[in-house]
Each structure stands twice: as C-alpha cells, then as structure tokens.
Amino acid sequence: MDVHLTIHGRQGLAGQIYRQLRAGVMDGRLAPGQRLPSTRELALQLGVSRKTTLDVFERLIAEGYLRSRAGDGTFVADAMTRLAPPPPMPATSPAAGSIWARLEDALPMTPADTPPAYDFVGGVTDKSLFPFDQWRRCVSHALRVQARGRGTYRDPAGEQELRQAVASYLAFSRAVVSHWHEVVITQGAQQALDLLTKVSVRPGEVVAMEDPGYPPARIIFAALGAQVVPVPVDEEGLVVDALPANARMVYVTPSHQFPLGMPMSLERRLALLEWAQRHGALVVEDDYDGEFRFEGRPMESLKSLDTAGVVAYVGTFSKTIFPELRVGYVIPPAPLGSALRRAKQVGDWHSCTMTQAALAKFMLDGYFAKHLRRMHKEYAARRAALLEHLRGDLAPWLTPLPCAVGIHLVAAIRAPQDESDMIRRAAAESVGLYGMAGMFVSQAPRPGLLFGYGGIGVTAIHAGLARLASALAGRRQDAA
Template sequence: MNVHLTIHGRQGLAGQIYRQLRAGVIDGRLAPGERLPSTRELATQLGVSRKTTLDVFERLIAEGYLRSRTGDGTFVADEMTRLAPRPPRTAMLHPSVALWESLPDVLPMTSRERPPEFDFIGGVTDKALFPFDQWRRCVSHALRVLARAPGGYRDPAGEQELRLAVSRYLAFSRAVVSNWQDVIMTQGAQQAIDLLARVALRPGDVVAVEDPGYPPARTSLLAAGANVVPVPVDDEGIIVDRLPPEARIVYVTPSHQFPLGMPMSLERRLALLAWAQQHGALIVEDDYDGEYRFEGRPVESLKSLDKAGVVAYVGTFSKTIFPELRVGYVIPPAPLGVAMRKAKQIGDWHSCTMTQTALAKFMLDGYFAKHLRRMHKEYALRRALLLHALQHDLSPWLRPLPSSAGIHLVAEIRADAMTGSGVEAMLVERAAAARVGVYGIAGMYVAGRPRPGLLLGYGGIGTDRLRAGLDRLKAALERRPS
C-alpha cells in the first residue's frame, strides 16, 4: 500500500517520517493490523535513503506502534485498537455540559451583522465623551511603574492604590465606609457575583432573585448549582414577605431596580436587612449605576445601613467609564474576605495590573470625579429628552415607568394601543425593520406575568442621534403593519 507522507526540505527526514507515521497510528488512519509498505518501497516513494526508513521502522517497533513478521512484512500493532476513535459520549465525559447548555442567554447584544442605525441598548456608555487624552497619560504612568517593578504575580484582591481610591470614592458618593483592605477588585461586577456564589453557596442551596431581574446574575447563580427562586417586586422593591426562608443569598438591585427602575424604599431596605440577619442570609447588593441620580435626595445603599455584616456590596466601572475596561469590585462581609481572595486567585490570580494602576491614577488625580460630573449632566439631558418623547410623541403607544436614576428607562406598552400576547415582540420587530434597536423586558421575568414593555438605554446614544432615533421609532409605530 502507499502511505501518504509529506516531506518538507531535506532536514530531519527521519523525524518527519516518524511523526507522521505515529500520528497516523494514533488517530486511526493506519488501522490495527494494517500492512505497511516495506522500508525499500517507502524509501523509493519518498526519495530518501533506505537507512532512513529502516531507522524509523525500528523506532516505531521498539515503541510498540508496529510489529514485524519475518518474511511477511511490517504491520500496525493489534494493541492499537484501544486508540481507535469512538463516537464521543458527551454526557459521560462531561456531566456538567448539560447544565451549561441549559443556561439561558443573558442580556441582548447588538447584532454585528446588521447593527441598528439608532441603538437604545441598555448598560453601555458613550465613549465619545470619555477623556482619552487624560486616560492615555494614566496608562503611560502605569507603564512606567510596571517597567520599574520586578516581574511577578500580584495581590489577588487588587492593587493597593486602586482599592484605596475605590474605598474613598464609595465613602464620599455612596456612604459605604470601608477600609481599603476590604475592597476586592474583580473583572467587572459579573465576576464579583460569580466569586460570591463560589464561596457562599453549595449546590442545591436556595437563592432569591428579583422577578423581573438581571439575567446575567441569575445565570451565574444557576451555573453555581443554586436553586434560584424568583421573588416578585412592587413599587418599593423586592417583596420581603415573599422571600423563601431557606434562602442563603438574596440578590437585589436596590438603587435602580433592574430592569423596571424604581429604587427600594427605606422601609423595605430595613425590612430586608432585618430578614437577612434573622435567617442568616447574605444580601448581594448590585449597585450597577447608582452614580446617576436625577431626582430626589440620594438613597442610602444597603451596605451603609448594614450593622450586622450581612451585605456584600458590588459595583462596576462599566457604567461610568466603559464596559470593555472590565473592572469591578466587591466589599464582602468580613468573614468572607479571605475566601473571596482565594477564589479570585484560583479563578485568574489577579486582574490586569496595568489597568488597575492607570485607573488608580485616574481616580486619585481627580479625573474620574470630573468625568462623572460631565456625564451626569449629559445623561440628565438625554433622560429629559427621552421622557419628553415618551410623554408626548410616543405616548399613544408607550408609558414610562417611574425611575429617578441610572442610564435606562422602561416604558410599558399601553394596553389601549396594542393588544395581543406577542405585542412586545411585534413592536421590537417593527422598530428593527426601521433600523431602531429597542429591547423587550419579557425575557427578564421568570415566574411573574410579564408586563409588556421596552428597555430604552440612553447611555450610548448621543443627543442628536437620540432625537433622530425617537423620530424614527415614532414613524415605525405609526406605520401599519402589512
């Protein structure tokens, strides 16, 4: 028989032939018991000396891949049957694959194939307004620091300067008082939630989440093996009386409930803290965009009211700088601190030192506070424009839900304007046909009856484009479907 081998150049001929024959045996292209050409035939076929092929065969015979029968030839060893490929048995080889495959998709993402011309996706910021010149100076500073420092792995909890900057910022802006040693830097808020689930849960433990709620957090808890129980919300936040008594974790977004937008009332906050203390549960407070508050006085964070040590405070720079930065933080209760550091170290050892060093300088030199003030003013204008459109031009179809913070609004679909079980999807499709990206909230419910509505983000769309996008959305809604 002819064996298909490829020779590249004239160097290492024996090694090239050996590796290709061995690979053919291992991957099953040369079957057990199959007869190989003689060393003379193979040498002629490849244009090499017979000594080269003799050396290769002798090595493969010595290693057990081939067998030689005097007067009969050389064959692939019968023992190689155990290497023959078999159909994969995914469930047997990877028992957790079924769990991961069953997890739902998280938040909607903009299509790269045909992105909308006007995109109202939530949770993104306007990078056109970010002070990249200042950031470039901070990155240059970080590079100089790294160039002078010896190489090595760093503290899993993060760089001291950044942890200090975060603790000062939270004390001033969110009344969260902590030592810098209490802060653990993460790859966004999502990793913070994942780490908390790793250290505070065992498979099968009950976790309570808001319904509707933030899908990525719910998915992360499901991936940890938790029994996730949806708990309804009302105008004051999660309904404490509906919490399952066996819950080990309660995940909430009290400053700006995701997605509906209302803040948790002070009375409800105090009731939740008392419940957690009574039941020995951990509250995970996700303060994802509480920096942007446009009405009323600042609302106390749960962490600032926590005297019993039951709250883990989670934050992110994704909504204040931009999501690609991938920097978040968590301040866990003291008893979880050591476990969280170890879990972070096992997961990725530590976050990017250069990014942390640059961000620390950005904050400590006052650039971050100046950027926040500028963005607050800009987002207030965008929010006012969106509310005006919802209350006037778009009012025949949509009604805004009360919301005093954040960078998105939810507008419910008026029952007197559109009816039917698929009204939300129909409206989203009609907008998409007009190249306007709007996003339904039905997928953010688990057990509750979905309230048909749209999540309209204004963080990533400039003022002029926001106006034009709202005009395009109105025209799409006025157009009768064919």
C-alpha cells in the same frame, strides 16, 4: 511573531509543518493578513533546516494559503474561505452532562455587530466621550510602575492604590464607608457575584433574586449549582415577605431595580436587612449604575444601613467608564473577606495590575470625577429627550415607569400593543428596541421595552423616536 508548531520525531518534517500551518490558516487561528515568522526564524525555532521551511512556505504560497511581499515578509492570504465550525458536541461528549451544557445563552445583552441606526440597547456607554488622552497618560504611568515591579504575582484583592481610590470614592460619592483593606477588586460585577456565590452558597442551596431581574446574575448562580428562586418585585422593590426562608443569599439592585428602575423603599431596605439577619443570609447589593441620579435625593445604600454585617456591596466601572475595562469591586461583610480573597486567587490570582494602576491614577488625579460630571450632564440630556417622546408623541403606545437613576429606563407597552410586534415595527424603521420578556422568570411578563441611552446621543434619540412615532401613527391611521 511566534507560531506554535509541534514536531514529532525527525521523519516527514516538511509535511508536519505544512499540515499544521495549513490547518491554522483554515480554521482561523492564523488570521488573514497576519505576518508569519521568517523561514530562518521558524527553522531555528523548530530545529529544522532552512531548506525545509523554505519548501513549506513555497508550497503554501503556491496553493494560495500564504502570500509573500518582497522585502517585507510572508503573510496569511486575505481571501481564505474558512472551514465550517465543528459540529455541536454529541450527547455522549464529556461536557454534555455538565451544568454548562444546559445553561441558557450566557449573556444575552451583547449588542449586535451591525447595530440599527438608532439603537437603544442597554449595557453600553458612550466611548466617544471618554477622555482617552488622559487615560493614555494614566496607562503610560502604569507601564512605568510595572517596569519597576518584580515580575511576580500580586495581592489577589487588588492593588493598594486602586483599593484606596475606590474606598475614598465610595465614601464621598456613594456614602459607603469602608477601609481600603476591605475592598476586593474583581473582573467586573460579574466576577464579584461569582466569588460571593462560591464562598457563601453550596450547590443545591437557595439564592433568591428579584423577578424580573438581571439575567447574567441568574445565570452565574445557576452555573454554580445554586437553586435560584425568583422573588417578585413591586413598586417598592423586592417583596421581602415573599423570600423563601431557606435562602442563603439574596441578590438585589436597590438603587435602580434592574430592569424596572424604581428604587427599593427605605422600609423594604430595613425589612430585608432584618430578614437577612434573622435567617443568617447574605444580601448582595448590586449598585451598578447608581452614580447617575437625575431626580430626588439618594437613598441610603443597604451597606450603609447594615449594622449586623450581612451586606456585600458590589460596584462596577462598566457604566461609568466602559464594560470592556472589566473592573468591578466588592466590599464583603468582614468574615467573608479572607474566603473571598482566596476564591479570587484560586480563580485567576488577581486582576491585571496594569489596568488597576492606570485606573487608580485616573481616579486619584481627578479625571474620573471630571468624567462622571460630564457624563452625568450628557445622560441627563439624553434622558430628558427620551422622556419628552415617551410622554409626547409615543404616549399612545408607551408609558415610562418612574425612574430617577441610571442609564436606561423602561416603558410599559399599552394594551393592546404587543412587545414583539413593537420591536419588529421599530426594526423596520432602523430603531433598535429591546423587550422585557426574557427578564421575567415566574411572573407573567408585563409587556415593556428597555431603553438604554448610554450609547445613543440626543440628536439620534429625537430622530429615531420621531420616526418610530410616525410609523406607529401611520399604522393606526391605516387601521382606522
């Protein structure tokens, strides 16, 4: 592998190389166990004599930074103590005045490195059930396609095959009719929100969003300088009458309100569309996990009801495949299409073509539909197991909120239990539970827990919740 070192002048060459390699090991840029180029390769690369690089390697080996294996090469030593991370930036640093320095921790839902044994974290899917063999075939296909390509930048809106696959999937599965030309492939839903805000909201203008709502959406709107106005939700979804008249953009999750779970009623959907048309605002419909419906009939998407061209429909493969894939898409109202493509191009040219080609093949060959059917069945069983406990042995403490869609659901905590106390009690039983407090902005938080079941199987759901119920019951008996 290449190691990037910079040589200034022709003086003290060994010292320059030594200091840079040592610093790389100490701050972790050169990882433990990583193979270094041979002394011959490095000498050639840097235009120095072989003796110079040999001397440097010998010194670093003698000092314990590197180790050599006869006939195999030279490696970064395994047991290096790392330097402490640099101290926080002083208040006078260039970044200190920027909006980024003041943002709350960007994406708070990242799971812990060492998760509890029974973890109900949201935002994860079950990779153990993903058909990696089929995916491998699709990736090999994508490699073959890529090997034939010209080695140049591609269409910022994405590869045609994937856009066609997405358009036809949406038409058949989500009743969202679009032409493939309208689909813009993004790095997850998050980039779709980023681009939509950039092209339709100026700094200082108002973006309205549901309260409680999806924190990463709030953060991206704020990061781009928008004034984010929280709007309450009730059992029918966003309270349209409470929208600020000057909102340029309204962000909603109509299929499965994030986090509470109820769908937006048809009446509210129509009221929101009418409001947006009257106020010249853009409505962003985030349909992040509507694929998994367990009860009732699907309600029409805002996009399919939109006759005035005010809705941007956003979707993602983060829930149907896994979040690391980083593929999402947006179908904007037609007049925003070219600005959105430009914003995508200016930001990152386009998304990775290899992932796009593999995903297109995965969809067009029917693997995606098959995977969705399998996951639907699996998640239905997990949801049923979860509800069995919430309505059974956990009923004295928790009440599930109505929710027919998705891979998480919320349970309200019955008074006088307190959210953080419940989470602490659960953690003591190795059960990972997650609260709702951080998702409310202007409304008083209603105590509740968000149960993700994308990453926990039926057996673990039963075992974890039975443990939790008996621990809570034990405490009740102690108190009696």
